[in-house]
Structure formats: structure tokens, C-alpha cells
Amino acid sequence: MSPELLFLxxxxxxxxxxxxxxxxxxxxxERSGPFLGALIAALPTxxxxxxxxxxxxxxxDFIVASAVGSAAATAAVSIFALVYTVLAxxxxxxxxxxxxxxxxxxxxxxxxxxxxxxxTALLLNVAVFGATVPLSWRYRTSGPPAKFMRTAYDxxxxxxxAAVVVVIVTTISTSIGSxxxxxxxxxxxxMACTAVILHLRVGxxxxxxxxxxxxIALNGLWLGFLVVxxxxxxxxxxxxxxxxxIACVAWSGILWAIRRMxx
Numbered sequence: 027m028s029p030e031l032l033f034l035x036x037x038x039x040x041x042x043x044x045x046x047x048x049x050x051x052x053x054x055x056e057r058s059g060p061f062l063g064a065l066i067a068a069l070p071t072x073x074x075x076x077x078x079x080x081x082x083x084x085x086x087d088f089i090v091a092s093a094v095g096s097a098a099a100t101a102a103v104s105i106f107a108l109v110y111t112v113l114a115x116x117x118x119x120x121x122x123x124x125x126x127x128x129x130x131x132x133x134x135x136x137x138x139x140x141x142x143x144x145x146t147a148l149l150l151n152v153a154v155f156g157a158t159v160p161l162s163w164r165y166r167t168s169g170p171p172a173k174f175m176r177t178a179y180d181x182x183x184x185x186x187x188a189a190v191v192v193v194i195v196t197t198i199s200t201s202i203g204s205x206x207x208x209x210x211x212x213x214x215x216x217m218a219c220t221a222v223i224l225h226l227r228v229g230x231x232x233x234x235x236x237x238x239x240x241x242i243a244l245n246g247l248w249l250g251f252l253v254v255x256x257x258x259x260x261x262x263x264x265x266x267x268x269x270x271x272i273a274c275v276a277w278s279g280i281l282w283a284i285r286r287m288x289x
Contacts, residue, residue, distance in 0.1 A: 061285065064239035065278040067217055068247055074271070076211040077254075081263045088204045089263050093255035093270075095137075095208025098147040100248035101154040102133035103214050107237040107244070108158045110221055111165050114230030114237075122230060123221050127214075134209055142205070144255050151248045158241050165231075165238040212247070246277025 070077075073096060081089060110126035140146075202210075217237070224233035250270040257266035 061239050062282070063236045065243050065282060067220060067236065068240050068243035068278065069274055070212075070247060070250060070271070072213075072216050073211045073247075074267075076207075077267065080207060080211070081267070084204075086258050086263050088207075089266075090255055090258045091204035092208030092211065093251045093258075094142055094144055094147055095205035096212045097144070097208075097248040097251040097255065098137050098142045098150055099134060099209040099212045100244060100251070101151050102130050102137065102209075103212055103217070103247070104151075104154050104158045104241060104244055105133050106130040106214050107217065107240055108162055111162055111234040111237045114221075114225065114234040115165070117230070119222060119225045119230070122225065123218055126221075127218060130214065137209060138206065144252055147248065148252060151245070155241065155245055162238040162241045165234055167232070167235040208251075243278055243281060246274045249277060250274035 077089070077092070080092060084092075106126045106129060109129045110122050113122040113125055142150075217240070221233055221237070224236070250273045253273045254266045254270035257269055261269065
């Protein structure tokens with residue numbers, strides 16, 4: 027088999043895997059309320075697809091370093107969600123999502139200027155979420171999901187966008203290094219695409235409610251990546267991935283159980 031054909035098959039597999047994950051998550055989010063939607067949106071969907079592909083293409087040490095980058099970049103995702111939540115109360119889709127994405131890139135550029143460790147990434151997230159969670163609290167609403175008519179292109183656009191991001195990250199990972207690969211693996215493409223569609227269908231305030239709920243749920247994301255960072259050596263890459271995913275899901279499960287008990 028020629029190298030060109032192998033490259034194309036690898037590219038198609040990356041896109042298909044990512045698209046499948048995003049479609050499943052998108053449908054689930056739309057059929058749940060803002061709280062459950064936030065728990066699902068905060069799971070490592072596109073990032074998980076990126077890491078599966080990175081694991082096939084790079085040694086374990088690369089994954090260990092990338093996990094620190096993803097953990098640190100989760101703080102930038104929290105800032106992205108806060109910026110969109112605040113702007114969506116008064117502004118349209120282009121300004122709300124556009125400025126939020128711009129701020130994410132500014133935060134990502136700032137992260138690259140520092141040499142991060144697992145401890146400093148943890149402290150960064152504690153500090154950032156210590157601010158973004160209370161600042162987002164007033165925008166949280168509850169209740170059943172808003173009803174809207176989904177067009178034929180909604181989910182394909184989300185799936186294709188996430189697939190393109192994953193392909194770019196995994197294709198240039200050797201050039202940009204492990205930390206940057208981990209950082210861009212958590213680029214909030216699924217959240218951004220969901221914001222675009224929900225903002226147009228149900229309005230900015232309703233769409234922003236899910237992002238406000240997601241602030242606490244996103245803590246499970248950086249926690250899961252730190253678990254991967256520490257467990258690759260003793261458990262191997264795939265074992266670390268499994269335990270890291272369990273940590274993310276367990277965090278969302280704890281939040282769901284607390285909400286159920288509170289009610």
C-alpha cells in the first residue's frame with residue numbers, strides 16, 4: 027500500500043472517529059436540560075478522540091507531557107465559557123462566540139510562555155475556576171431542554187468541525203510538541219459549535235445557561251488529564267486513558283447525585 031493511500035486512510039479514520047463521538051454527544055445534549063447537557067459537554071469528547079490518535083502515533087512520554095498541556099488549557103476553556111456566557115446575555119452570536127474564541131487563543135498563547143508542571147497546572151485551575159464558577163453562577167437556569175427544530179446541517183457541521191480540529195492537532199503534533207498538542211486537544215470546538223446552534227435556535231441566554239452549568243463540570247476535565255499524566259508509567263497509556271475517563275465521568279456523576287439529593 028502506497029504512503030499516500032495510508033495517509034488518506036489515516037486521515038479518514040481520524041475524522042470518522044471524531045465525528046461519531048461528536049454526533050453522539052450532540053444528540054444527547056439536545057435532549058437533556060442545561061445541567062445534564064453541561065455534564066456531557068464537559069466530558070473529553072473531541073479531546074478523547076485526539077488522544078486516542080496521539081497514542082497510536084507517539085510514545086508514552088509524549089502523552090504524559092501532553093496531559094499536562096491539556097490540564098493547564100482547561101483553565102482557558104473555563105475562561106472561554108465565561109466570556110461567552112456574559113456576552114450572550116446582550117450580544118449576538120458572532121460577537122459572543124467570536125470574542126470567546128479570541129480570548130481562548132490569547133489565554134493559550136499566555137500558557138505557552140510558562141513551563142508547566144502537574145502541580146502548577148493544578149494550582150492554575152484552582153485559581154481560575156475559583157473565579158469563573160462564582161462569576162457564572164447568576165446565569166444558571168434549570169428546567170427541561172428548550173425545544174427547537176434541528177436542521178439537516180446542524181450535527182454534520184459540529185461533527186465536521188470537531189473532526190477537522192482533531193486532524194489538525196494530530197497531524198502537526200510532531201511539529202508543535204507535546205505540550206501544545208495537549209493544549210490544542212482541548213480547544214473547545216464542541217462547545218463552540220453547540221453554542222452556535224443553540225444560540226440561533228433558543229437565544230443567547232438559554233444557550234449561555236449550559237455554559238454556566240458547565241463551569242463546575244469542567245473541573246473533572248483537568249482532573250482526568252492529571253490522572254492520565256500520573257498513571258501512564260504504572261498502567262500504560264490505555265490503562266491511564268481508562269482511569270482518566272472514569273475520573274471525568276465520576277466527577278459528573280457526583281455532581282448529578284448531589285443535584286438529585288438537593289431536590
